[in-house]
Amino acid sequence: MQPGRELSREIDATVPTAARMYDYYLGGKDNYAADRAAVEELDKVVPSTRVLAINNRRFLQRVVRVLAEDYGIRQFLDHGSGLPTQDNVHQVAQSIDPESRVVYVDNDPMVLVHGRALLDQNDRTAVIQADMRDTEGIFSHPDTQRLIDFSEPVGVLFVSVMHCIPDSETDGPLALVRRVRERLAPGSLMVMCQLVSEDPEVRDFVTDFMDTTTQGNWGRVRREQDVAELFEGLEILPPGLVEVSTWRPDTEVAPRQQTQEWIEFGGVARVP
Numbered sequence: 001m002q003p004g005r006e007l008s009r010e011i012d013a014t015v016p017t018a019a020r021m022y023d024y025y026l027g028g029k030d031n032y033a034a035d036r037a038a039v040e041e042l043d044k045v046v047p048s049t050r051v052l053a054i055n056n057r058r059f060l061q062r063v064v065r066v067l068a069e070d071y072g073i074r075q076f077l078d079h080g081s082g083l084p085t086q087d088n089v090h091q092v093a094q095s096i097d098p099e100s101r102v103v104y105v106d107n108d109p110m111v112l113v114h115g116r117a118l119l120d121q122n123d124r125t126a127v128i129q130a131d132m133r134d135t136e137g138i139f140s141h142p143d144t145q146r147l148i149d150f151s152e153p154v155g156v157l158f159v160s161v162m163h164c165i166p167d168s169e170t171d172g173p174l175a176l177v178r179r180v181r182e183r184l185a186p187g188s189l190m191v192m193c194q195l196v197s198e199d200p201e202v203r204d205f206v207t208d209f210m211d212t213t214t215q216g217n218w219g220r221v222r223r224e225q226d227v228a229e230l231f232e233g234l235e236i237l238p239p240g241l242v243e244v245s246t247w248r249p250d251t252e253v254a255p256r257q258q259t260q261e262w263i264e265f266g267g268v269a270r271v272p
Contacts, residue, residue, distance in 0.1 A: 011110050016213050018164055019082045019108045025053035030114055038213045045205050046261050055257050056193070056264045059244035060159045061087050063191050063268060066248060068096040071189060073155040075148050076102045079132040080161030082111060089157065090125040100124065101147040105138055107131050107217075132161060133171045135179045153187040153271075156180060160264055162194035162230070165219040173219070177230050184271045189237075192230050193244050193266025195221050202261050224265050234269035241267040 016038040020031040024039055042049055067073040074097055078089050081104035093100035104115055104127040115127035126143035138144060148154060162173045169175060173194075181190065197203045207220040228241055239247065243263045245256045257263055 025050045055245040064092040067155045074100045076155040078157040156190045158192045188271040196265040197262035236269045
């Protein structure tokens with residue numbers, strides 16, 4: 001789907017989406033039989049996916065807390081936010097500072113419906129339906145303009161979403177990151193991670209399976225070096241680019257990603 005193209009407001013229960021499959025992996029209820037069937041097929045080849053999804057969610061919660069507590073970030077722009085769950089970005093950020101502002105972005109109409117219902121009572125949080133590649137539309141959206149001051153540092157999140165974006169010189173992950181980075185104030189922090197595998201058979205299977213299953217709403221599983229390219233020109237924060245369960249864990253006994261057929265790989269970097 002190209003940026004600027006009208007997004008569907010209709011929910012098609014027969015076509016799985018990454019957001020609803022992820023919701024099912026996390027134990028949510030906002031998914032359909034088609035999503036659950038797709039998960040079962042995916043698990044036959046990459047059985048560690050449920051653990052990966054849980055660890056990825058913990059990383060999101062951890063990284064938002066670190067950005068708010070240690071770096072003073074008080075405004076967040078979450079691309080490809082997915083369906084609301086407990087301890088979402090606004091809940092973590094606002095537990096540290098109730099004045100924190102959050103804008104969620106997703107192209108799935110179900111996310112818009114559920115998100116707005118949950119956030120109606122929170123005037124410092126908004127959910128907008130947009131293609132995450134539509135930087136101009138996102139940044140100029142009335143809710144974004146109301147909540148985000150781009151002259152001040154922003155926490156920009158691309159957590160487990162870059163694999164949903166096809167390669168393209170104009171709208172692929174690298175072009176998207178550059179577009180967003182150009183609009184951010186110095187001191188802004190970008191969080192980026194995606195599914196990677198060094199096994200070409202895993203990369204090819206998951207990429208083909210998800211592209212077919214979601215009817216084209218997918219990019220590809222990449223390699224660690226592809227993710228590293230997204231961070232060029234940015235100041236990567238310690239501990240660097242890692243498998244996300246090892247990024248600043250809460251304790252030494254925190255859950256780790258044990259199986260390695262594919263992992264979530266990335267980190268956090270500052271805009272200089």
